[in-house]
Amino acid sequence: MESLRRIRILIWKELLAILKDKRSRFTVFVPPLIQTLVFGYAATYDLERVHYAVYDEDRSEASRQLLARFDGSGVFVRMADLTNEKGIAPLIDSKQVLLVVRIKDDFERTLLSGQTAAVQVLADGRNSNTAATALNYINTIVETFNADWTTAHNGQSPPLLPIPRAWYNPNLETRWYMIPGMIAMLTLVQMIVITSMSVAREREQGTLDQLLVTPFRPFEIMVGKSLPSILIGLIQTTGVLAIALLWFNIPFQGNPATLYFGIMLFLLASVGFGLMISSVSDTMQQALLGGFLSIMPFAMLSGLNTPISNMPKSIQYVTYLNPMRYAISLTHRVFLEGASLRDILPDLWPMAIIAAISLTVAASMFRRHVA
């Protein structure tokens, strides 16, 4: 009982330390929300507009038909019509256009004779991902052109009619993927940074020593440091969730309680890592470095930025140790797929184990290095 009272006092003190100062209060709550908003708009692999130039040597009915589809796509913006090959390089080099579409002078003839006519596309590969996306758009346009051309020229539709559908995200919007992932991402960053920095600050300022000569036991100090971070983490989660639902209108398919349960486990695991870092750092600078060195691999090996199945096999095994991997998976499953507690069990039990280990290790490190 006495212990509980002491912990309550510590929590109160800790919350005051973070929330009393106006600027610190601001930095805890406003940046995460700004991040989510910016992220929602900027973090997309889709291209809204592609500047391109045309070098049409054929100037035929067929080439015009094809080019009209580019201009009518709403994505491709024609910046220039070239009349010679020399004009291509300066346009691409200076980034005035992302790509140049070149149609050779035998285009229509080849097409009408029933052969395959080539359209040359020269793309700026400085960001190869952008180039790949733009080429994808072009392929789609050309495919529909082909289909229509076939229909128009022998009245026969293609034998296969693929009917594409995307589940859980019918319009394949990157945002639907990124924003729920943001919940896990922010939780991780804030838990590690706030927890490790708050211990390091006390140590740097010498107030940790003062705490240690009071009747507080190391365990109580540890709990007193973790619970406020967890509380702040839950508030941030709710903020991001609110933006996702109310601002971006991403449909929430699952049960909020399930999501909070999973996030709670993840919070525990992350706080453990934050405490571990704080145990070994003497200054706030060291805590921040430790935070970076752990946040980066957790984030990059989580599958949010690049799918885990793309990674080399050996690294795929490493990701099983990463709590963030399970957090990303479960937020997506609950949020977009409407998964139940039972569905996300494969994500929950590894995370529970990781949380248990990280908190135990943190407790023992904390006792050894701090007390």
Place this chain on the structure above:
Amino acid sequence: MENRPAAAKPRDHRPPLGTGGRISPARVRSLIHKEMLQIVRDPSSIAIALVLPLFLIALFGYALSLDVKDVPVAIVMEQIGPDATDLAGAFALSKYFTPTVVTSMKEAVDLMRAHKVDGVVRIRGSFGRDLAEGDAPLQVIVHGVDANRGRIMQGYVQGALAIWASQRGRPERPGATADNPPPLVGSVQVQSRVWFNNAMESHYFLVPGLVVLIMTLTGALLTALVMAREWERGTLEALFVTPVRTGEILIGKTVPYFFLGMGGLLLTTLAGRFLFEVPLRGSVLVLTAGSALYLFVALGFGLFISSATRNQFVASQLALLATFLPAVFLSGFIFDLAGAPKAVRVISCIFPARYYVSFLQTVFLAGNVWSIIIPNCAALGAMALFFFGLTLRKTKKKLA
């Protein structure tokens, strides 16, 4: 130095101590010496500048890849027939797919829900018959949660189907006989060449991006922390009572971290060149000059927020929010700005990282293209002047 006018402007009728006189090389030298000692004594500074880059390179280089291959898909074969088997075989041969053949849609849906497969191709029982009639619908479902991957998968599936259809040849039209063959119909094929990176190596743009992240971390975050710490501990006040001038303190802070940052640049460039074979097509001199400019902006900003906040926690959070995150999300480093709405594109113009990313991608991959280099460097130069001027004003020798 451009700090003289600001420093010489007296707030009082009598110039405050330490603001008059010229910059003394001896004092600057000893300040730099002091800063270096602090860096060497706290290994985490060197770690941020040198270990972090190596660590990030390893992560980016070996773990990040945006290519999609070996996608697990379920092929639903509702009835086994020669055409259906043939089509399933096409998926097995493709390097993009690892197919699992099931016999009912229910099994496929279960696999999809359990994340065992990322896509479903449903071949109906009537497939062979439909195909003979020249009109065979085929349901293609992808797991759309990861939208980017979903879209790439759709493209691959359509490609695989198109190849299969063309290899199989067109079904004979009703009424078509050997004497009366269906007319040949032409089609358009895209021949693409990707300049500067024909193999579409994602390392080619990740390594320049990495340089930006590292310069930002050393320049802005580390400096913000270091200067804020001096405010927090009162050691800056101790410096104020010495004859040292504000400009000298700033130079003393800037020089060591400038070299740390340039060390990070050297490391990343070398690693990119020799580990991942990322070319450096522009000149080393241009790369160094442009990077120095960006580093000055980052340092200037770092010093500015530390002087404005005087609190390590707030300074580090602000540095993260105002420099690191924009460097990742608003710079065009991973996510191309062409995908962002206009408002976001406009906002991105106030962050220096955007200019530096554009500069770096060009210098690394395209060469010395002056029409890109000059405007970007001009923007960076202007920002550097702006932040140093602002810092100089904020770091007046006063205590409150």
